[in-house]
Every structure is written in C-alpha cells, then in structure tokens.
Amino acid sequence: MQMKRFIFSSILVFSIHFILAAQSHIASKGDLNIIPKPFKATPNGSTFHFNKKTVLLLSGDVDKSAAQIFLSSLHLITNLSPSISHKASSNFIRLAIDSNSIPYSEGYLFVVDEKHVSITGHDAAGVFYGLQSLIQLAGRTINHAVPGCIIEDHPRFAYRGMHLDVSRHFFTADQIKKWIDVLALYKINTFHWHLTDDQGWRIEIKRYPRLQSVAAYRNETLVGHKKDLPHIFDGQRYGGYYTQDEVRQVVKYAAERHITIIPEIEMPGHAMAALTAYPNLGCTGGPYQTATYWGVFSDVYCAGNNATFVFLQDVLDEVLNLFPSKYIHIGGDECPKQRWHTCPKCQKRMADENLKDESELQSYFIKRIERYLNSKGRQIIGWDEILEGGLSPGATVMSWTGEKGGIAAAKQQHQVVMTPEKYVYLDYYQSLYPDEQLAAGGYLPLKKIYSYEPIPSVLDSTQSKYILGVQANVWSEYLDSKQKAEYMMFPRMLALAETAWSSKENRDYIDFLSRLRQQYPLFKKLGIHAANVFDEITYTIGKNPNGKTLINLDSTLPHGVIHYTTNGTAPGLYTPVYHDALVIDKGEIVKAAVFKNDQQQGRTFQKRISFHKAVGKPVTLTFQPAENYNPGDPSALVNGIEGSNLYNDGQWFGFSGANLEAVIDLGSVQKINLIGTNVLKYHWQRMWEPTELSFWVSSDGTNYTQVYSQKDFAINGINIIKASLKDTQARYIKVVGINKGIIPEGEYGAGAKAMLLVDEIFVY
Numbered sequence: 117m118q119m120k121r122f123i124f125s126s127i128l129v130f131s132i133h134f135i136l137a138a139q140s141h142i143a144s145k146g147d148l149n150i151i152p153k154p155f156k157a158t159p160n161g162s163t164f165h166f167n168k169k170t171v172l173l174l175s176g177d178v179d180k181s182a183a184q185i186f187l188s189s190l191h192l193i194t195n196l197s198p199s200i201s202h203k204a205s206s207n208f209i210r211l212a213i214d215s216n217s218i219p220y221s222e223g224y225l226f227v228v229d230e231k232h233v234s235i236t237g238h239d240a241a242g243v244f245y246g247l248q249s250l251i252q253l254a255g256r257t258i259n260h261a262v263p264g265c266i267i268e269d270h271p272r273f274a275y276r277g278m279h280l281d282v283s284r285h286f287f288t289a290d291q292i293k294k295w296i297d298v299l300a301l302y303k304i305n306t307f308h309w310h311l312t313d314d315q316g317w318r319i320e321i322k323r324y325p326r327l328q329s330v331a332a333y334r335n336e337t338l339v340g341h342k343k344d345l346p347h348i349f350d351g352q353r354y355g356g357y358y359t360q361d362e363v364r365q366v367v368k369y370a371a372e373r374h375i376t377i378i379p380e381i382e383m384p385g386h387a388m389a390a391l392t393a394y395p396n397l398g399c400t401g402g403p404y405q406t407a408t409y410w411g412v413f414s415d416v417y418c419a420g421n422n423a424t425f426v427f428l429q430d431v432l433d434e435v436l437n438l439f440p441s442k443y444i445h446i447g448g449d450e451c452p453k454q455r456w457h458t459c460p461k462c463q464k465r466m467a468d469e470n471l472k473d474e475s476e477l478q479s480y481f482i483k484r485i486e487r488y489l490n491s492k493g494r495q496i497i498g499w500d501e502i503l504e505g506g507l508s509p510g511a512t513v514m515s516w517t518g519e520k521g522g523i524a525a526a527k528q529q530h531q532v533v534m535t536p537e538k539y540v541y542l543d544y545y546q547s548l549y550p551d552e553q554l555a556a557g558g559y560l561p562l563k564k565i566y567s568y569e570p571i572p573s574v575l576d577s578t579q580s581k582y583i584l585g586v587q588a589n590v591w592s593e594y595l596d597s598k599q600k601a602e603y604m605m606f607p608r609m610l611a612l613a614e615t616a617w618s619s620k621e622n623r624d625y626i627d628f629l630s631r632l633r634q635q636y637p638l639f640k641k642l643g644i645h646a647a648n649v650f651d652e653i654t655y656t657i658g659k660n661p662n663g664k665t666l667i668n669l670d671s672t673l674p675h676g677v678i679h680y681t682t683n684g685t686a687p688g689l690y691t692p693v694y695h696d697a698l699v700i701d702k703g704e705i706v707k708a709a710v711f712k713n714d715q716q717q718g719r720t721f722q723k724r725i726s727f728h729k730a731v732g733k734p735v736t737l738t739f740q741p742a743e744n745y746n747p748g749d750p751s752a753l754v755n756g757i758e759g760s761n762l763y764n765d766g767q768w769f770g771f772s773g774a775n776l777e778a779v780i781d782l783g784s785v786q787k788i789n790l791i792g793t794n795v796l797k798y799h800w801q802r803m804w805e806p807t808e809l810s811f812w813v814s815s816d817g818t819n820y821t822q823v824y825s826q827k828d829f830a831i832n833g834i835n836i837i838k839a840s841l842k843d844t845q846a847r848y849i850k851v852v853g854i855n856k857g858i859i860p861e862g863e864y865g866a867g868a869k870a871m872l873l874v875d876e877i878f879v880y
C-alpha cells in the first residue's frame with residue numbers, strides 16, 4: 117500500500133515523485149543492502165574503494181583456501197582480484213577469527229572505513245559470512261564502492277536450508293555447485309538433497325549396479341500438468357545419476373562454503389525406481405516400472421521382508437561414507453499402506469512384533485532404520501508422517517504438511533525443522549498471472565514466504581528451543597530446465613534466507629524489497645534466471661460502507677503509477693490513474709498496469725468481474741470452511757470474482773469432511789433466471805466433488821423448494837454448474853453440496869477427509 121498513500125491525482129503525483137526521489141537518494145547514501153538483513157548495522161559516512169594496492173590480509177587461524185574461495189566469488193561478481201598477503205598495506209581487507217570477542221556461533225563483526233575492511237568471525241563460518249556481506253556490498257554498484265559501516269551480525273536459526281528434488285528432474289553436479297554458491301551468498305547453511313524417489317534413483321551405490329542401469333532411468337515423462345487428462349507422454353528415456361566421485365566433490369565444495377549436505381534416501385514409500393531394479397523388495401514382487409508421472413504410488417518397500425532392511429542398510433553404508441552430516445534424511449512421507457495390508461510377510465511382521473496396525477508397522481520400519489543409523493553415529497530426520505504410529509526416540513521432524521507435526525514433535529521434545537507447504541514450497545506459483553510457467557499448483561507469492569514465522573505461537577519458550585530452523589523445498593516435477601528451476605527458487609529463497617537468519621524485529625517486507633531490487637545485478641553476474649514479478653499488480657476485494665463490492669489494486673514498486681481501464685482496452689499513460697478502490701457496480705474486466713518514468717513495468721493485470729444479483733449480498737454458512745480455504749467473510753462467495761486453478765488464490769471456500777450449505781439473502785423477492793456455481797475437483801490435492809449438489813429457493817427463508825440437483829462432475833479441474841430456471845421468484849437461495857466424506861482406498865490421501873471446494877455462487 118505504500119504507493120497508494122501518495123497518489124491523489126496525476127498532477128500531484130508528479131511533484132510527489134520528485135520529493136520521494138530526493139528522499140530515496142538520501143536514504144541510499146551509505147545504504148547497507150545486505151540480504152539477510154544484519155542484526156545491527158550502522159553507517160559511518162565513509163566509503164572504501166578497492167584499488168590496485170588492495171590486499172587480503174589473513175591473520176590468526178583464517179585459512180588460505182577460505183580466502184581463495186572469497187576471491188573467486190568476488191572476481192566473478194566484480195572483476196576485482198586483490199592478492200593475499202600477511203602484511204598490511206595502505207588499502208586492505210583484514211580477516212580474523214576471535215571467538216572471545218564475537219560471542220555468537222557463525223557471527224561476525226564487520227568494520228569498513230576509507231582505508232580498510234575488517235572482518236572478525238567467531239569461527240570460520242563467521243568470517244565466511246562477513247565476506248558474503250562484503251561481496252553483496254561491493255557487487256551492487258559499478259565502481260564497487262563499499263559503504264563505511266559497523267555491522268554486528270549473527271543468525272537467528274542454526275538450520276537454514278533449501279531442499280532440492282533431483283529425482284523428478286535431474287540437475288548436474290556442476291549445476292548443483294552453482295546453486296550452492298548462490299545459497300552461500302545468502303547465508304544458507306544446509307542443502308537437503310532429495311536423491312531418490314519413484315521417478316529415478318540418482319546416487320551411485322556400487323553394491324547395487326541395477327540402481328544405476330535401471331532405477332536411474334524412466335521410459336518417458338508426462339507432458340503438461342498431471343491434472344490434465346488423458347495423460348500424454350514424451351516417449352523419451354530420461355535419467356541420470358551422480359557418481360560417488362561427483363557426490364564427494366559436491367559435498368566438499370559445499371563444506372568449503374559452510375553448507376552441510378543432508379542426503380535423503382526415501383523409505384518406505386516413494387520407492388518405485390528402486391523396486392523396478394530390485395522387485396523382490398516390494399510386497400508383490402513386481403514387475404514394477406520407474407514412474408513416468410507424478411504422484412503417490414501404492415507399491416512401497418515390503419516391511420516384512422528382511423531383504424528390504426539388508427538392502428537399505430547396504431545403501432546407507434555407502435551413503436554414510438559420502439556424507440559426513442550428523443543427519444541422514446530417511447523420507448517417511450506419503451507411504452500408502454494397502455500393499456502391507458494384504459502382504460503375508462508384512463502381516464506376519466505385525467503379528468511377530470505385536471503391531472496393531474500398518475501405521476505401527478511404518479513406525480517399526482523407521483525405528484529399525486534409526487537404530488541402524490544411530491549405531492553408526494548418525495541421527496535420522498524425516499517428514500512429519502514419521503509421527504504416525506509413534507515417533508522414534510531421537511528423530512528430528514521436518515514439518516511439511518503444516519505446522520501441526522512440528523508443534524507435536526517440539527512438545528515431545530524432538531527437534532524440528534519447519535517446512536510447511538503453504539509457506540515454503542517453491543513449486544507453488546509465485547504469481548496469479550495466467551502466463552506463469554507451468555507449476556505444481558497453489559499460490560505462494562514472495563510476500564507470503566517472507567511473512568512466515570517459524571516459531572509457532574502455541575509453543576512456550578522451552579518448546580520453541582526445539583525449532584532448529586526453517587527450510588524451503590524445491591520439488592522438480594515441472595522444472596525440466598535450469599531456467600525454470602531458478603525462476604522458482606529465486607528470489608523466493610532470499611526471503612527464506614532472511615526469515616532464517618535475521619532477527620524477527622529486523623524483518624520488514626518493504627525494506628527487504630528495497631534490498632532485493634539491488635540483488636539483480638548480482639544475479640546477472642551469477643547467471644541466475646531469477647523471477648522478477650513481485651512488484652506487479654495484485655488485488656484484494658473489499659466492501660464499502662454501503663455494502664458495495666470494491667476491488668483494490670496494489671503494487672510495491674516505488675514511484676509506480678497504476679493506470680487502469682474497465683472497458684476491455686489496454687491500460688496506458690492516458691487511461692485513468694488508479695488512486696482508490698474501484699466500486700463494482702456492473703460486470704466488467706479490470707485491466708491495469710504499473711508505470712514508472714512513463715514506461716510500463718511488468719505484465720498487464722486483468723481480472724474479470726461478474727455482476728449478478730447476489731453480489732455483495734449477505735451469505736450464511738451452516739458449516740465452517742477449513743482454515744486453509746477460508747476467505748474470511750462468507751460474502752466472498754458472491755464477490756463477482758471466481759476462484760482460479762490456483763486453488764489457494766484466496767477465493768475458494770473449502771469444506772473439510774463437511775457439507776457446503778450456503779444461504780444468500782437477496783433482500784427482496786425477485787425473478788430468478790439462473791443459479792450457478794463452480795466446484796474444483798482435484799483428487800491429487802484431496803479436493804473432491806460433492807456426491808450431490810443442489811439448489812433451493814424460498815420466499816420466506818423457512819420453506820425451500822429444490823430447483824436443481826447434480827451428481828456427476830466430469831471435469832478434472834473447475835466444474836462450472838449453471839441451472840436455468842423458469843417462472844421462479846425467490847428472496848433466499850440455498851446451495852447444498854454433500855461432502856464425499858472420507859477419501860476412498862487407492863486414492864491420494866486415502867482415509868483422510870475430502871475437501872469440497874466451491875467458489876462464486878451466481879444468481880441472475
């Protein structure tokens with residue numbers, strides 16, 4: 117909203133621009149554009165310039181290879197090449213380690229004046245992070261001037277992570293190293309490498325050659341989104357894996373940049389690729405096929421067969437040799453239980469071990485692997501489903517399905533890494549504009565990831581200590597190129613980095629954006645294809661005091677001016693300037709674009725608004741919508757705007773296991789020609805059509821007559837329902853949708869409550 121405050125008319129805008137530009141010039145002098153925001157930073161008015169005499173002065177324990185890594189990054193971004201020296205000169209950068217004067221682990225003190233830069237780390241990591249701050253400051257301007265300052269800095273969380281799935285799409289070891297460089301620049305210290313899954317096994321295991329020749333490949337790959345039926349495939353064999361030498365190199369490369377790599381070997385689910393190579397490890401014995409499309413598959417490792425544990429322990433032995441990390445990720449998520457339910461070996465295991473159900477069998481599986489890893493001096497980390505059937509004693513939980521798993525684990529005094537899907541899954545769309553590259557689904561704009569607070573408010577201060585940190589996850593189903601992957605990672609990873617490093621008090625989105633805009637020259641030097649859509653126009657819907665529906669437009673672009681139209685034409689410099697919410701009193705298409713210096717910035721915003729009899733009218737819901745799918749005011753069901761394929765775009769109402777029962781009061785008896793609504797059917801997101809949808813009308817709000825009913829919803833996506841009515845007069849409209857209830861066996865999320873999603877009830 118920062119922009120709107122200032123824009124009253126186009127004439128005033130001109131002079132205000134002038135004032136703001138002057139202010140921002142003052143603010144930018146000595147600006148410390150560092151991401152993540154340092155703990156404490158004070159400009160001192162001086163400036164350090166690199167020159168031909170600049171040397172890198174190493175004192176005490178600072179090792180030369182650390183200095184060389186810095187020099188190569190500095191050179192890449194600035195073309196500068198200071199030499200390493202043990203003698204001071206007239207212009208130097210001095211590095212030192214002093215754990216006494218710098219109290220915080222990974223922390224550093226950074227002092228810049230005219231002649232020198234001094235970086236003192238608590239430890240080697242602290243020195244490294246001071247150097248990353250220096251690279252950011254020097255990299256942002258053409259002359260690489262470093263603003264004079266004193267910075268005291270240290271991280272809020274010890275665990276600051278990014279996950280990457282290399283099974284669905286493979287990225288080379290060299291590519292991984294480039295991303296590690298970028299993560300290190302923003303003080304991320306953990307890379308969670310998701311190495312095995314249904315669609316490909318990506319790590320060489322010498323004892324099991326078929327993991328390389330068979331499991332590392334799939335016959336073909338799904339084209340387009342998996343919700344689009346029928347599925348179409350590309351017919352191209354796809355795959356690849358990292359040799360152990362490559363893995364060693366990547367682990368070393370990361371360690372030199374203070375990044376720990378945690379390998380993930382998935383079990384007991386997401387095992388199709390391994391089963392294809394070694395079918396005896398599945399309950400049915402196969403044959404199996406490395407998956408060619410995305411989802412959750414019912415064939416998993418057999419928990420009753422000892423060969424499964426022999427195989428996994430052999431695999432882990434080789435993994436442990438390659439990865440020195442304290443934690444080994446063993447997956448644990450999304451393991452359907454139907455094969456175990458009918459497998460004689462699994463059932464015998466349950467009887468022998470006194471396990472009451474298949475959830476306890478999963479817990480047995482994880483605990484058995486945990487004991488093995490503990491015996492080798494390592495600890496397990498797993499997705500929150502490892503809570504099912506009882507958590508193993510030393511497990512660390514990665515809370516992804518929401519915050520619940522993390523909260524439960526912290527209350528049981530288990531360590532937790534927060535990665536809740538709705539806040540930190542970078543496979544979600546970052547923009548609602550329809551021409552975004554294909555993504556898994558969902559909506560996670562930069563602002564939302566930035567807003568995430570990793571310590572749930574329900575935890576007390578003792579329990580909060582179990583929250584080790586936070587991680588963003590990059591699932592690669594739709595990321596079939598480096599460019600697409602980077603578009604999803606950056607800049608959202610920088611928001612996560614700030615959440616993970618900076619103190620809660622230091623986090624401010626508008627301030628973050630002003631520092632973020634200055635990272636783009638660095639991205640360019642690093643060859644990173646970062647998205648740049650965060651300043652584009654977004655909208656919200658409101659109501660004015662007369663009950664009329666309003667659409668608010670907003671852009672975070674400083675000095676941006678929004679021009680709009682409502683007649684279908686393109687917005688331009690000569691169409692009206694937006695300065696206040698627009699009242700919706702007829703059906704229209706709002707188009708808008710943001711301009712700066714008379715140039716359009718970014719894409720044109722477009723939103724179709726339907727104006728029908730129910731818009732703005734009061735709505736009563738009998739059952740509460742689910743937390744994640746609740747726009748708040750029930751009248752958002754009649755706001756003239758339809759929910760899109762991006763199911764968490766803020767328009768859809770979701771009823772978890774409960775029915776939709778909405779009553780709209782039109783205020784007076786009127787002729788009704790049509791009632792309609794939209795239902796979103798996405799079984800892969802646990803979103804189920806109702807078993808019956810019906811429309812009812814009434815003149816008195818007591819006696820209702822049914823005017824329409826529908827039981828089939830053929831579209832895998834948005835089902836548009838329209839019922840034309842004859843000779844119908846009514847004041848009250850009731851829409852009833854009967855929830856499917858529990859998701860049936862064999863479907864994604866079997867046994868959980870089905871979500872019934874509806875948006876916009878139309879009355880004409």
Ligand code: ACM
Nearest residue numbers: 449450499516589
């Ligand atoms: C996950 O997203 N299945 C951990």
Ligand code: ZN
Nearest residue numbers: 399418459462
């Ligand atoms: Zn079995």
